[in-house]
Amino acid sequence: MATGRTHRPATRSRGIPEATVARLPLYLRALTALSERSVPTVSSEELATAAGVNSAKLRKDFSYLGSYGTRGVGYDVEYLVYQISRELGLTQDWPVVIVGIGNLGAALANYGGFASRGFRVAALIDADPAMAGKPVAGIPVQHTDELEKIITDNGVSIGVIATPAGAAQQVCDRLVAAGITSILNFAPTVLSVPDGVDVRKVDLSIELQILAFHEQRKAGEEVGAPEEAAGAVPPPPVTPHRAPSGAPGAPGADSGRQGPDGDVPAVMPA
Amino acid sequence: MATGRTHRPATRSRGIPEATVARLPLYLRALTALSERSVPTVSSEELATAAGVNSAKLRKDFSYLGSYGTRGVGYDVEYLVYQISRELGLTQDWPVVIVGIGNLGAALANYGGFASRGFRVAALIDADPAMAGKPVAGIPVQHTDELEKIITDNGVSIGVIATPAGAAQQVCDRLVAAGITSILNFAPTVLSVPDGVDVRKVDLSIELQILAFHEQRKAGEEVGAPEEAAGAVPPPPVTPHRAPSGAPGAPGADSGRQGPDGDVPAVMPA
DNA sequence: ATCTGTGAATGGTTTCACAGCT
DNA sequence: AGCTGTGAAACCATTCACAGAT
Structure with a gap:
């Protein structure tokens, strides 16, 4: 029962930062689209826009792979597609x-x-x-x-x-x-x-919860009230010594937040 | 056509760091499970294990929300469930x-x-x-x-x-x-x-590609060869002035990597 | 003139280690 | 004694800004 490792502690992977690795597929997708339209070269600026990042980041990222561009010109699309595919291990199946x-x-x-x-x-x-x-x-x-x-x-x-x-x-x-x-x-x-x-x-569900967090902030700022949007402010940390007898605070409209079976299967396999 | 903003430029969200926000749902899930088993309190150590993070990180994260724990004791499960739900905006629907x-x-x-x-x-x-x-x-x-x-x-x-x-x-x-x-x-x-x-x-597909990257590294390190696992080393950046006439390198077993229609719909809506 | 590649500066995140409360 | 809360240190990621190549 080893303790769950999860994120790769950077085993000296010849240096490519994890954040960069996570963006390579993005670049690859943008490049593939260009390749299909037979575009021969792209600048860091154009490619960055297509991939939804900024150009400085893209150039830094590529610099970890090598010097695959041409100054004054840009990057050769086909060549880059190949280099990134290879780096990601996608040339094998x-x-x-x-x-x-x-x-x-x-x-x-x-x-x-x-x-x-x-x-x-x-x-x-x-x-x-x-x-x-x-x-x-x-x-x-x-x-x-x-x-x-x-x-x-x-x-x-x-x-x-x-x-x-x-x-x-x-x-x-x-x-x-x-x-x-x-x-x-x-x-x-x-x-x-x-x-x-x-x-x-x-x-x-985690992704949705993160969205809800920001959504809530937006709603709050809109009206000018910097804190709570609606509903009473919850009780202060009264240092409870045991579990409170009832519900913790005043959860407002909380008519059964709990789902049918707790954290719930993603989808039934049957 | 506004340029796609995507990640929230930290609009002074009363300070909670994005990385912390992304972990709150994790804590919430672990806490909900404890709550169902009627566990009254947890230590940062226990909760951290259940959520798959380390305890120092968890304590730092919670410190952005407030001082909801009790020194020498731990955190009250119900109370924390409520506080995190509220922070994430999950008390409303x-x-x-x-x-x-x-x-x-x-x-x-x-x-x-x-x-x-x-x-x-x-x-x-x-x-x-x-x-x-x-x-x-x-x-x-x-x-x-x-x-x-x-x-x-x-x-x-x-x-x-x-x-x-x-x-x-x-x-x-x-x-x-x-x-x-x-x-x-x-x-x-x-x-x-x-x-x-x-x-x-x-x-x-991005997630899979990231896995493939690490998988490839593992395979490479295994045999001791620090670089390429199999196949010839690709051509150096020969500063091509135009798109190369043929394929860029020696993509090995690359019998049609391209899917039927480019980057492909997730799933057909019909 | 243009656009890449990269050191240096900045900003954010994680980890350490311990003071402070119960 | 036990466990939280948090400054300080270490680490990683992003952005800046410009030297260097074409």
């Missing part, structure tokens, strides 16, 4: 398994963006026996029992977890035991993995 | 519209995590007339024509875009014109929005 074929899993299986870069969906796996054999996105779903075999046989090293939260850790453990070393997790749970395994998390 | 009801849109509509905190799916919108009226997750899909009316009538300020990339900017413009000020974008495009509108992006 990556078989991927998706575990948990509910709505979300099906959406992922159908997602064109996977196939379009080196990623290939090697298998779809679900715990529901009734799903077994049914094709999703042209690929027959296989039962969880086959998980280990599928991974070894296909040499899969990347797994996508799209199961309900309750099943995620268990699935994760099996994936890791079978040899998976990178996991993309859509279930709303913190996964524990041994050292050397990378986990990235995509969490829909 | 947020009507949300989802535009683009393909596999992904349907998955989102069914996602329990939305409903479980203040978020309420106010409407599902799709461009396909054949979808109109069909219930998804118990909510009838409405046609894009109704978009503006739906938003104004329901006072919606948060919109989720789950359309193909090609439609996203257009949908975004209409959402913004109708009064939406926060957008969660699942389409693989950079959205341009006027100042004051927040956009957050969830991009499945």
Whole structure:
């Protein structure tokens, strides 16, 4: 049960900063679009705009990869596409398994963006026996029992977890035991993995909550009142010694914020 | 065409750092789980483990909210749940519209995590007339024509875009014109929005590409060869003056990396 | 004249380590 | 004794501004 490493402690990765790595796919996408329109070269300014960043950042980012531009001219589109693809490891193909074929899993299986870069969906796996054999996105779903075999046989090293939260850790453990070393997790749970395994998390409800935070601020500033928008100010930290008997404060319109079962599966696998 | 602002330039938000805001939902989830198990108090250490961060970070984060703990004891679970909910704006409810009801849109509509905190799916919108009226997750899909009316009538300020990339900017413009000020974008495009509108992006293929980057590094280090794993070293930056006639380098096994239509819709709305 | 590549400056985030309260 | 709250230090990321290449 190793303590979950998650973010890669910069193992001296020949220096490319994590923040830069996270933007390379953005540049790649913008470049691919240019390439399709047969644009031969771009300036840092143009490319930055297309990718939604500023040009200084882009140039700094590229400087970690090497000197791939031409002063006074810009960057050769095809050449850059290749260099970034190579840096990201997209010149080889990556078989991927998706575990948990509910709505979300099906959406992922159908997602064109996977196939379009080196990623290939090697298998779809679900715990529901009734799903077994049914094709999703042209690929027959296989039962969880086959998980280990599928991974070894296909040499899969990347797994996508799209199961309900309750099943995620268990699935994760099996994936890791079978040899998976990178996991993309859509279930709303913190996964524990041994050292050397990378986990990235995509969490829909967290993103919304962050938006709500800013949204609330906007609403507050609008009226001029710098603090609370509506509703009474909550009780001060009265240093409670035990759990308060009732509810903590005056939560306003809080008629049952709690969902049907706590933190909730992303999507049912059945 | 305003240049797309995206990340909130820290408008003196009473100081809470963006990185902290992004972690509050994590803490909230861990606290909710504790609350359900009727745990009265937690130490920063325990809570940090449950949330997947370290305790120093957690304490720093909480210190921006106020002094909600008790030295020598820890934090009162219920009280903290309330304080963080309030800070995130989750004590009020947020009507949300989802535009683009393909596999992904349907998955989102069914996602329990939305409903479980203040978020309420106010409407599902799709461009396909054949979808109109069909219930998804118990909510009838409405046609894009109704978009503006739906938003104004329901006072919606948060919109989720789950359309193909090609439609996203257009949908975004209409959402913004109708009064939406926060957008969660699942389409693989950079959205341009006027100042004051927040956009957050969830991009499945980018996450996978980041994993591939690290995966590649692991494979390389394993064999001891610090540089290229397999395949010839690519051509040096020969300062090409125009686009090279053929392909740039020696992309190895690159039998058609390009997908059927470029960067590809997330999921078909039809 | 133009546009890249990069040191130096700035700003934000994480970690350390300990003072201060219970 | 135990655990929070927080300055100070260390680290990472972004932006500035300009030297250097074409």
